[in-house]
Each structure stands twice: as C-alpha cells, then as structure tokens.
Amino acid sequence: MKIEAKNKSSSKIPTASIADIVFLLLIFFMSVTVFKQYQGLRVELPAAKATKKIERKRMITHIWIDAQNHINIDDMMVNLEQVTPILKKKILENPATIVSIRADARSKYGVVARLLEKLKDANALRVNFATLSKG
Amino acid sequence: MALKIQKKQHYKKEAEIPTSSLADIVFLLLIFFLVTTSMNPDKGLGITLPPPGEQARISKEKVLSIYINAEGKVLIGEEIVPLDQLKDKIKAKLKEKKNNLVKKGVRNPDPIVSLITDVEARYSAMVDVLDKIKLAFEELKKEDPKFKEILSLATPVF
Numbered sequence: 001m002k003i004e005a006k007n008k009s010s011s012k013i014p015t016a017s018i019a020d021i022v023f024l025l026l027i028f029f030m031s032v033t034v035f036k037q038y039q040g041l042r043v044e045l046p047a048a049k050a051t052k053k054i055e056r057k058r059m060i061t062h063i064w065i066d067a068q069n070h071i072n073i074d075d076m077m078v079n080l081e082q083v084t085p086i087l088k089k090k091i092l093e094n095p096a097t098i099v100s101i102r103a104d105a106r107s108k109y110g111v112v113a114r115l116l117e118k119l120k121d122a123n124a125l126r127v128n129f130a131t132l133s134k135g
Numbered sequence: 136m137a138l139k140i141q142k143k144q145h146y147k148k149e150a151e152i153p154t155s156s157l158a159d160i161v162f163l164l165l166i167f168f169l170v171t172t173s174m175n176p177d178k179g180l181g182i183t184l185p186p187p188g189e190q191a192r193i194s195k196e197k198v199l200s201i202y203i204n205a206e207g208k209v210l211i212g213e214e215i216v217p218l219d220q221l222k223d224k225i226k227a228k229l230k231e232k233k234n235n236l237v238k239k240g241v242r243n244p245d246p247i248v249s250l251i252t253d254v255e256a257r258y259s260a261m262v263d264v265l266d267k268i269k270l271a272f273e274e275l276k277k278e279d280p281k282f283k284e285i286l287s288l289a290t291p292v293f
Contacts, residue, residue: 019158026161029168036173046259050269054177065258100177109203109261110254116288120187128179129262 034058038075041066046105047134054128059096061087061124065103069111080114087122102130180265182286193247197236199228201268203252207260218263225271233282245282248272251289 034057041064054060063083064072071078073086090097099119103112119127202210209216216224229246236244248268252261272284 019161022158022161022165026165026168029165029172033168033172035171046262048180048262048266048269050180050266050273051178052181054179054181057177060177098181100179103258105257105259105262107258108254109252109256109258112258112261113252113254113288116184120184123187125184125186126181127184128177128181129265130177130179131262131266133178 038062040064040075040102041070041072043067043102043104044106045102045130045132048131049133049135051131051133054098054100056096056098059094060098060100060128061090062100062102062130063115065101065107065111065115067104067106069107071111071115080118083115083118084122087119087124091123096126097124098126098128099124100128100130180262180269182265182288185287194241196239197232197241197245198247198249199225199232200249200251201225201264203250203256203260203264205253205255207256209264218267221264221267222271222274225268226274229271229275245285247285247287249287249289 040062043064043066061073064070066072071080071083073083078086087097087099101112101115116127119125199211204210209218209221211224211228225248229248232246233244236246250261250264250268252264268286272282272286275282276284
C-alpha cells in the first residue's frame, strides 16, 4: 500500500508555471509583431546573394513598382511627380526613414532610376532594393 | 456576535479576484499574435544616395565604371564580362586600383564603383550586377577591414 501512494504522487506534471511561460511568450510576440500596413502590388522580386536583413523594421517605407511600371506608395497609385512631396513628409516625420523599393524583376531600370532621382530630391537617401535571398 | 462573524467572512470572499481564467485569456492572445506575426523580415540590398545637388569632382583613376546595356550585357571598361566571372573581375580591378592609388600617394585612396545602367535594361539585370559588386566588396572587406565600400549609381540623362 505504501509503495502505491508514492507512485501516485510522482506521476503529476506541475502545471502551475505554464501561465508564466505563456505570458513570457506573449510579451515576446507582442513586442516583435509589426502589423502589415499596406497590401502593395503583386511583384516578383529579383534574387540576390548579398541580401541583408533590414534591422529597423518600423522605419521602413515601401514603394512598389510592378512589371507594368506602376508606382505605388502606401496603397496609393502615384505618378513620379507625387513621389517627392510624399517622401518629404515622411522624412520630416522621421529623418531616419529607410525606403525599400520593391520593384518587379521585369520592370525597366529607367523607372527605378527616375524614382531614385525623386528620392534624392526628397532627401530620402537611405534606400534598399528589396530582393529574395539566393543560395 | 454570530452575525458579525458571518459578515466578516463574507467580505473576505469578495476581495479575491478570480485568476483561474487568466491563463486561458493569455493563451488566446498568444495564439492571436502567433498567427498575425509575419516572420519573413524585410530584406534587400542597401545603398545610400548622395545628397541632392552635390557634384564632387572625382579623378578618373579612382573610378571603376561598370556599364549595363539594354540587353543586360555587362561591360567593364571595353570588355564584356559574363555574370559568373564578374565578382572576381571586380575584385581584381578594385585591388589594382587601390594599389595604384596608394603608390601615387593620393589622399583617400578608396576606389569608387560607378554603376551605369541603360534605362531600357531590365531591373533584374541591374540587381544581379549590384549583387556581384556587393559580394566583391564584402570579400575585400574580409581581407582588409579598412576597405571602404563606395558605390554610386550613375544617373542617366533623361
């Protein structure tokens, strides 16, 4: 009889600390999550071996360029002339803004080059060409 | 007396907050955040543009010009270089330029890569070459930590 009682007490899994663990996980995910704000355009990004992660996720402004050379900032279809004022406003809010250009691999470089000129005019000098990692 | 005791006990019971369901609520929140978090970070090739209006004069011997024509062919100087040899070629040229500049005693002897792309070229052709330039610089930096990465995307005239 004595032996049986001993066995019973050892077969329990302590669950009291589960809540704490879950809390910790919750806090981690809450702090890490950055909600996707914009849908963007459907693009096929080019691949590159030297691809690097952008560390400051909250400072990124995305600009999409699709294969038909449409430009889209924050889910607004814009033409080239509108790029500078929009970016100027963003730079004023946060001077460390990083512009991530998500251009389709099939788009023309001329559109990207013109966009870069407009970014320069807006003083948005930190630019990132979005790519997929390869290899 | 009996009434008093009853009241006291009653109060004690009410002052407790039920915490047994807390874990369930937290679990629910956790699952929500797990689902909404996108773990694919923003990635890409970073560059820094020169400030507007700045046109510094650079001596020709510092610059390594790389051209991409409308068909996506890559030229260094006068010769066409296939993509798989590009990285080593750029590395060799940069090293050579740096050595020459150091020998001549030029101030800031860091070579500059200038990437000149035809406006009719595909964007992916430019990214491919930019990738190779970045890789070349990375390898050079590994050999010599003081090697500076200076890259300029030349503006075509519209």
